[in-house]
Amino acid sequence: MSKQLGKKIAPAPMPTDIGVVDLIDNYFTAYNSARLREICYLLSRDVLQEGVTVGVSLSGAMTPAGYGVSVLAPLIRNGFIDWMISTGANLYHDMHYGLGFELFAGNPFLNDVKLRQEGTIRIYDIIFSYDVLLETDAFIRKILQAPAFQKRMGTAEFHYLLGKYVREVEKQVGVKNSSLLATAYEYGVPIYTSSPGDSSIGMNVAALSLEGSELVLDPSIDVNETAAIAYYARGSEGKSAAFIIGGGSPKNFLLQTQPQLHEVLGLEERGHDFFIQFTDARPDTGGLSGATPSEAVSWGKIDPNELPSTIVCYTDSTIALPLVTAYVMNQCKPRTLKRLYDKREKMLEQLRTDYLAAKTRSSEQIPAAMTQSGAQESATYPVGRLIPNTGGGE
DSSP states (O other): OOOOOSOOOOOOOOOTTOOHHHHHHHHOOSHHHHHHHHHHHHIIIIISSTTEEEEEEEOSSOTTTTHIIIIIHHHHHTTOOOEEEEOHHHHHHHHHHHTTOOOEEOOTTSOHHHHHHHTEEEETTEEEEHHHHHHHHHHHHHHTTSGGGSSEEOHHHHHHHHHHHHHHHHHHHTOSSOOHHHHHHHHTOOEEOSOTTSSHHHHHHHHHHTTTOOOEEOHHHHHHHHHHHHHHHTGGGOEEEEEEESOHHHHHHHHTHHHIIIIISOOOOOOBSEEEEEEOOOGGGOOGGGOOHHHHHHTTSBOGGGGGGEEEEESOHHHHHHHHHHHHHHHSOOOOOOOGGGGHHHHHHHHHHHHHHHHTSOGGGSOOEEOTTSOEEOEEOSTTOEEOOOOOOO
16 A cells, blocks of 8 residues: 555535535545645644735736625734735725725626627626726826825835725715725735736826826835835744735736845845745746746745745635635634834835845855856856856865
8 A cells, every 4th residue: 555645535425504614624625625725724824823924916806806895804904914916906996895886796798889888897797887987087086186195106105095095985985894905004004016007096197197296106116115025024033925816917026025135135035935826827838927836936936945835726716715714714813913014114224224235245255156066156146246256066
């Protein structure tokens, strides 16, 4: 008999009153159901603990389906999300709920020509009035004229201010369940956008620039702040977790924090400690959305010693995320809020100080690159400085 490598599958008839924890623990036995079960275990036992900084990337049309309000906001309130990177579209459509507008469940086989004639928007099987877009745009343009927005800023500050205004509207119109943006504002969770021009929010920012608005969304601020968060997360023996919902640009922006630290800034890093992803993208097409954790190791994005703490579940995020959220909220105690938004300047100053110190080190103090044979060779690291071959090897 071969050596037993896993838990015995012992199927039992499903009871009528089963709960989500029992369902996942005992009936998600193989294939991607088992990967989802493993993600639940990893999150509840290792990731959602004190000392781990959890970054979430969000892509796909999740907030139009209501997941910003129903799933992500509760995770924030329980201290399970410390910072986020999202597509601008997800934040834009999240605002509809915060402003009290209505979206409806339809079906994906409606006549789109007729919908256009009737002024109805369709996102697969979600439908809503075209006026929802127009009124959300009007709200954005109105508040962006406030003095607080008339400057250069990163998207974390931008979304924090947006969330503040959305939260005020929620109170005024009696929104019962707060939106993602408003919740992040209240709980000090910074939200970044990797492509700020690629959404209706960015389109409205661009329109106001034609009227003389001084608002500029600076991506360099975002790159440095997100790297500072990843750097800060590892202080005092802390750990960093990458929780990836979908893929795309937000996934890369979350993971690139590590190459920014070691490749560009010349600071010692070992990559994220945990990598969890829900995706329907294949790895063999070469796209980032389907790139595996082991591939990320080659870039220094993931700690090679932590590959057992990386899991990819190939499934629809709209199926997986509610199940995982229900599981961890049942199994995990709320964590202490990190309020990383309030610590941005402190984290960035530490990154700046260490980067400038690393930049002035002599080349003898910096390890040379290693060849496959183990011999050292000349390299440019960090910031393009030539490191001479110091010999060695066998």
